[in-house]
Amino acid sequence: MELIVRMAKSFGEFRLRADFTASGSRIGIFGESGSGKSTLVNVLAGLACPDSGEIVLDGETLFSGAARLDLPPEKRRIALVFQHPHLFPHLSVKGNLLYGWKRCAVANRHIHIDDIVDVLRIGHLLGRGVTNLSGGEKQRVALGRALLSNPRLLLMDEPLSALDDSLRFQIIPYLRGACETFSIPYLFISHSLVEMRLMTDRVIVYDRGRQAADTTPDELARVRMGTSPVGYINLLRLTDPQPRGTLFSYAWGDSRLVLNTPPAGEEHLFELSSKDMILFRKHPEAISARNLLRCTVAGVFKSGRKEGVELACGRERLVAEVAAEAARELELVVGSEVYVAIKASAFRRLG
Numbered sequence: 001m002e003l004i005v006r007m008a009k010s011f012g013e014f015r016l017r018a019d020f021t022a023s024g025s026r027i028g029i030f031g032e033s034g035s036g037k038s039t040l041v042n043v044l045a046g047l048a049c050p051d052s053g054e055i056v057l058d059g060e061t062l063f064s065g066a067a068r069l070d071l072p073p074e075k076r077r078i079a080l081v082f083q084h085p086h087l088f089p090h091l092s093v094k095g096n097l098l099y100g101w102k103r104c105a106v107a108n109r110h111i112h113i114d115d116i117v118d119v120l121r122i123g124h125l126l127g128r129g130v131t132n133l134s135g136g137e138k139q140r141v142a143l144g145r146a147l148l149s150n151p152r153l154l155l156m157d158e159p160l161s162a163l164d165d166s167l168r169f170q171i172i173p174y175l176r177g178a179c180e181t182f183s184i185p186y187l188f189i190s191h192s193l194v195e196m197r198l199m200t201d202r203v204i205v206y207d208r209g210r211q212a213a214d215t216t217p218d219e220l221a222r223v224r225m226g227t228s229p230v231g232y233i234n235l236l237r238l239t240d241p242q243p244r245g246t247l248f249s250y251a252w253g254d255s256r257l258v259l260n261t262p263p264a265g266e267e268h269l270f271e272l273s274s275k276d277m278i279l280f281r282k283h284p285e286a287i288s289a290r291n292l293l294r295c296t297v298a299g300v301f302k303s304g305r306k307e308g309v310e311l312a313c314g315r316e317r318l319v320a321e322v323a324a325e326a327a328r329e330l331e332l333v334v335g336s337e338v339y340v341a342i343k344a345s346a347f348r349r350l351g
């Protein structure tokens with residue numbers, strides 16, 4: 001997929017300027033509320049008309065101010081998934097799923113209902129009406145409907161923000177997996193950095209209508225660490241949960257971590273803030289934290305008034321943060337050895 005966007009759009013005082021070429025398949029659009037993300041989505045989908053510029057998808061011009069061309073939404077082959085599923089209440093799940101498929105040219109029908117049903121695990125819902133589905137089921141049906149329209153590009157505008165945390169992180173593998181399985185490139189819009197890290201490889205950052213950065217989700221998390229109230233969120237995929245007294249031990253790379261969270265479901269995805277780690281130069285004598293890992297400093301970076309410390313713990317990596325004075329006292333240089341202490345209660349389950 002190659003998407004070229006060079007355009008401007010104003011609403012009164014607000015002016016959105018977009019100038020990027022996206023050639024990957026997992027692109028994020030990140031920004032605070034009111035930064036222009038939804039305006040960009042509407043413009044790409046053909047629901048709003050830019051004031052000037054051009055939009056070209058895979059060599060086809062969708063909009064050109066100079067040529068006075070504005071392809072209508074139904075001719076763009078761009079599908080949308082919104083925060084709220086907007087399913088058709090008078091149609092069954094199957095009717096909803098087939099809505100876009102029936103309107104798609106036969107030559108473009110590469111994805112069929114049976115494929116979608118398997119990947120999104122919604123086979124048991126096909127005959128049901130949509131009003132009584134759970135929030136997560138509705139969003140899976142909305143995603144299925146969008147994919148079955150066999151789009152060239154999928155726009156997902158905050159598709160998870162109406163869901164509670166546990167559902168949010170259950171749905172992410174479906175979103176990612178379905179788009180990967182059917183090779184559908186997407187633009188994923190969100191103001192959640194964690195979602196960005198799980199869903200995208202490249203992020204274009206908007207700030208008050210202006211393109212502020214074009215970066216990777218991990219780099220963005222590092223840059224914002226020093227000013228973010230939650231620091232840098234480490235994402236840990238743990239396996240093999242075992243009870244250990246009143247706590248639980250999970251495998252993490254070559255080590256084991258002790259958490260106070262019992263296992264639930266098959267995935268054990270946890271977050272750990274860079275603020276919730278304490279570094280020691282030498283092995284401490286006795287500590288209350290249930291985890292003490294011996295790590296090597298793999299990198300040190302500045303973020304606001306903090307120093308980020310990238311730690312190699314076996315084959316896994318963690319980012320911790322310390323004040324500049326602490327970094328000096330610890331004599332943090334690449335290759336030095338440190339101990340990191342983490343409380344069992346510091347890990348928060350995501351999925």
Ligand SMILES: Nc1ncnc2c1ncn2[C@@H]1O[C@H](COP(=O)(O)OP(=O)(O)OP(=O)(O)O)[C@@H](O)[C@H]1O
Binds near residue numbers: 032035038039040191
């Ligand atoms: N149709 C419209 N008419 C007038 N102003 C609009 C219109 N659509 C958006 N705006 C304004 O444009 C700005 C950007 O809005 P937009 O919805 O694109 O932001 P956003 O980044 O998606 O925000 P959020 O994360 O809160 O959804 C806001 O100031 C908004 O009030």
